[in-house]
Amino acid sequence: MTVVTAERITTAAQALAIAAELAADFARGAAERDHTRRLPHEELDQLSASGLLAITVPAAFGGADLPPSVVAEVFRILASADPNIAQVPHSHFVYLNLLRLAGTPAQQREYFGRVLAGARIANAQSERGGATVADIATTVRPVDGRFVVDGTKYYCTGSLFADVLAVLTRLDDPQGVSCLEPGEYVAFVAALEPGVRIVDDWDALGQRTTGSGTVEFDAVTVGADQLVARAAAVHAPTGYGAFAQLLHAAIDAGIARGALEAAAEFVRTQSRPWFEAEVARAADDPLVVQRFGELAVSVAAAEASLVVAGAAVDVAIRGTSAAGHTARPPAGQADAGGRADAGEHPDDAAGASIAVATAKVLADRAANEASAAIFEVGGTRSAAAGHRLDHFWRNARTHTLHDPVRWKYQHIGRAVLHDRPPPLHGVI
Numbered sequence: 001m002t003v004v005t006a007e008r009i010t011t012a013a014q015a016l017a018i019a020a021e022l023a024a025d026f027a028r029g030a031a032e033r034d035h036t037r038r039l040p041h042e043e044l045d046q047l048s049a050s051g052l053l054a055i056t057v058p059a060a061f062g063g064a065d066l067p068p069s070v071v072a073e074v075f076r077i078l079a080s081a082d083p084n085i086a087q088v089p090h091s092h093f094v095y096l097n098l099l100r101l102a103g104t105p106a107q108q109r110e111y112f113g114r115v116l117a118g119a120r121i122a123n124a125q126s127e128r129g130g131a132t133v134a135d136i137a138t139t140v141r142p143v144d145g146r147f148v149v150d151g152t153k154y155y156c157t158g159s160l161f162a163d164v165l166a167v168l169t170r171l172d173d174p175q176g177v178s179c180l181e182p183g184e185y186v187a188f189v190a191a192l193e194p195g196v197r198i199v200d201d202w203d204a205l206g207q208r209t210t211g212s213g214t215v216e217f218d219a220v221t222v223g224a225d226q227l228v229a230r231a232a233a234v235h236a237p238t239g240y241g242a243f244a245q246l247l248h249a250a251i252d253a254g255i256a257r258g259a260l261e262a263a264a265e266f267v268r269t270q271s272r273p274w275f276e277a278e279v280a281r282a283a284d285d286p287l288v289v290q291r292f293g294e295l296a297v298s299v300a301a302a303e304a305s306l307v308v309a310g311a312a313v314d315v316a317i318r319g320t321s322a323a324g325h326t327a328r329p330p331a332g333q334a335d336a337g338g339r340a341d342a343g344e345h346p347d348d349a350a351g352a353s354i355a356v357a358t359a360k361v362l363a364d365r366a367a368n369e370a371s372a373a374i375f376e377v378g379g380t381r382s383a384a385a386g387h388r389l390d391h392f393w394r395n396a397r398t399h400t401l402h403d404p405v406r407w408k409y410q411h412i413g414r415a416v417l418h419d420r421p422p423p424l425h426g427v428i
Contacts, residue, residue, distance in 0.1 A: 248403065
């Protein structure tokens with residue numbers, strides 16, 4: 001349970017400055033936290049207290065209402081220091097966006113208010129038993145005027161640090177007892193609710209301190225006011241998936257930048273030159289210089305593509321130009337009844353998804369290349385366990401398993417060859 005008093009951030013410049021300040025602090029202990037798997041409870045309380053977790057809360061509810069491009073840059077800055085800490089609030093922002101798109105005014109007031117006070121939301125979304133990750137067995141069913149959630153979720157990033165769990169369910173109501181439409185619902189459940197069991201069993205080779213373990217739900221009771229239908233967000237061109245994927249790309253771009261900077265520092269201060277180079281310092285070896293040039297181009301391309309993608313998602317979600325001026329009525333904004341006016345500008349959403357897919361491909365490539373190249377340019381001594389340089393590659397390799405880029409290429413290629421928009425789901 002978060003016990004902090006959160007500051008209020010009001011501008012993009014303020015958000016980025018605070019992110020940079022926190023990143024400098026988080027970077028100092030990142031490698032050791034990873035090595036010992038010390039969960040970053042204190043660091044996440046700092047993050048909550050900073051106000052950064054509330055920067056997308058709409059202005060009507062007291063938030064800064066900052067656009068996706070700014071959120072992505074915050075994630076990139078944090079991930080360059082500690083991608084574990086950066087990944088923890090990923091679902092937090094995704095589900096705030098769901099509330100913005102599909103929540104009722106009462107739900108928005110409730111959960112936006114909690115987040116402004118410092119609360120954290122984590123996901124309970126993925127499952128293992130189905131034929132694919134898209135199959136959802138967890139159910140929400142009507143019982144005596146309320147609803148009951150049953151099921152088991154895996155890869156629940158941030159759950160160990162959460163105040164609220166966003167649980168992806170499917171409605172089990174064959175008799176039509178409730179007034180809910182058939183489909184998938186996200187249940188917003190207190191992490192300490194009776195029947196909720198959060199298990200610290202995450203054992204991946206990288207991203208070791210993200211709290212991405214198992215969560216079990218055994219007859220957890222919720223009210224209708226805790227249920228949000230996903231359809232308005234994911235079955236219309238709202239930019240919902242593009243926003244979620246933009247943040248993943250930002251994490252990978254951050255890992256790439258962090259790895260490149262760590263490699264340069266090691267070569268400048270620790271590495272010896274290869275004798276055939278006939279130079280006194282490893283940093284003057286022309287082949288090492290060449291390799292750093294190649295890596296720098298790869299990382300810069302990922303960062304530039306992230307900026308382009310962020311601007312495209314801004315337009316898709318906010319209906320604004322890159323300069324921040326209103327270009328058209330906002331697509332996907334909640335109307336007076338709290339429901340999203342989604343699908344008004346589908347071309348914007350499709351373009352955003354393709355731009356984000358491109359950024360994800362480049363960030364994936366840069367993160368894995370730069371984190372592996374640390375050892376290539378650093379030489380034999382860079383492999384010593386005490387330097388802890390392996391955490392960059394392990395984090396990159398683990399995080400980039402999210403949403404395979406081979407399917408990003410497919411959607412990009414179909415858009416180019418057939419002018420076909422990407423599918424409407426939460427991972428493109």
